[in-house]
Amino acid sequence: MVPSPNLTSDSGSILTRSCYSQEVSYEDSNSTNPLIAFGSGGNWGYGPENGPDKWPNTCHFGQYQSPISIDTKQLVPKNVAALQFGNYNTIFTINGEHVGTNVLFTGFSDIKDKAPYIYGGGLPGKYLLNQFHFHWSKHFNNGSEHVVNSVQYPVEIHMVHIREDLTLEQAYNVTDGVAVLGIFGDFGNESKALEAITPHFGKLITKGDKAKLSISPNTMLPRNVTVFYNYEGSLTTPGCFETVDWLIFHEPVSITPAQLEALRKIELSGKPAANIRFANLKLSTLRPFRAEQ
Template identity: 45%
Template sequence: MYFLPTFYLFIFILVDLNSILGDNNLDANLIGNLPFTQEENHQKTTSHHHHNHHHNSQKTAHHHSSSDTSHSWGYEDHNGPHTWGKHCRHGTRQSPIDIRTSNLEFAYINQLHFVNYDQSGAVELKNNGHGVAISGFEKWEPRQRPYIYGGGLTGKYLLLQFHFHWTSDHLYGSEHTINNLHYPVEVHLVHVKEEYNTLTEALEQPDGLAVVGIFMYIGNEGSSMANLETGLKRVVEQDSATLIFNYTVGVHLPPVLDNFYRYQGSLTTPGCDESVIWTLMVEPIPILVQQLETLRAIHGPIFGKRLSVNNRPLQPLNGRRVQFRSSSLNRQKICSNDTFVTKPSGNGSGYVSVLNGLLTFIFAFFTFLAFSNNYYTVI
């Protein structure tokens, strides 16, 4: 008689688990959300000293660059990615990579939270010779500074800066690719883990930085770039800069933030430090053709010459896992940031079949025990 409650408990657990993994099948179209065709298409918050250190570090080079000086590397024949040394050449967890939607692991983790992304303040837009970067968030009031947490991250990450990657060709703009297809533009929101005192310290840790990548496609709406257009026209030449007031970085976030890819990687510029937790949003955001042309009008280190490319070639995966976080998990209660991963086979139906088989076995087993118990009790 005591087997029946246990039996129903097991049935409840298995049915619930089956529903969780079954939801992954519903996301097949989401996972395969390919780029649009071109036609359709702490630093510590309480320390001003640390804030200034990070601010100055940002100004020396594009993106989160560390040891190399800003003018010793680039994207030209004489100083392009094939000439970059150190980790760039010998690292095993380098970025960017190609995201293969047929080889993803489903990550059972919390939602990624973007805090203060609706706040506004003054930022600096600068042409550093490798592109344009928007920085100055460390000068905002601590209670207003944008940051992220959750989504499998093990702490609070403060926004340092963001920047763009593009080429002169619609087909090859983004650094990361989805099934070997590029988007015209890729935005990188660079965050540093709050517990590290300096950017140098953060670059020495595998979880020092958290970069959120957002793809852009050519569309008929360009609100995310509207407040940058005038500023971009003022920073055409290298080392030129301008201030933009009342800027809200949240305009660069897609409407849906719950679906993303996750992997461990590196900076995509020298010294290619392997200190980045990458989050690539599945949903892209639009950019107008004229806004893209404004980006492409930016000049590189050669005076009067447009920066025709500022993206690094794809790097080998070297056995790393690429995880996929689905919005279907929002319906489930997750008690911690720990990650529970199941690797799909095909579209994930294999796991459902196995669970159904296991469910049938458990049903038969406990039915046998229950009836056996009743039989011997009667006798």
């Protein structure tokens, strides 16, 4: 298993990087389609010709880009209200769709008053779950986008939430419009986090593939949701809008090697997802570079 970072903060606290306030515009991106920012289109990818070092504008020149390399020795414990979860125990029938650059799981917000949501934890409001997706690598166990004390995990889950008073499009133009829960996946004896999803990966191998499945969002959360890294950053795909509150849990969820292998069979941009390499490492911002084979 990946060693856990050495934390000294008390339960109920978060580790936070300094915040900022900034308005952004769709003019920072080469696309005005908000779904493209979540990986459903556009002329970008993870190969040598269209990878992160070629992504335009904000992705390359932004000051608050994600993911980041987290050094826990440089973070400051901060007491905040407990992070709260609503409707996370409900079982939802959702849609999985291969959009080329990733597989997105959506449909939670179709019934707004029953959608899963989060609040507290330093967030300025209530956020509704919009979708979730995964990040992994093809050959090695270093698939997470965020790095903690120079350590990567095999998998990283992103649960993307939109502030309840905003549309999806508006959320990208407003500071704190988006809140993303980042959850690391590490090898262990249990497999509950991906148990309901893994059987459907085989139906979502190539672009355009779709599947329906039932899941309770709570199953993907770690046992300890009181300690997490919080910082203000961006989406990790074009247009890299700098309007995201990141909450990255310290404790990973347990996955099995078989579940990771099922993920690895998914083809991204027409080829199997290759190993993550790194480019554009500058200051505290880590841009991942995933080359195609």
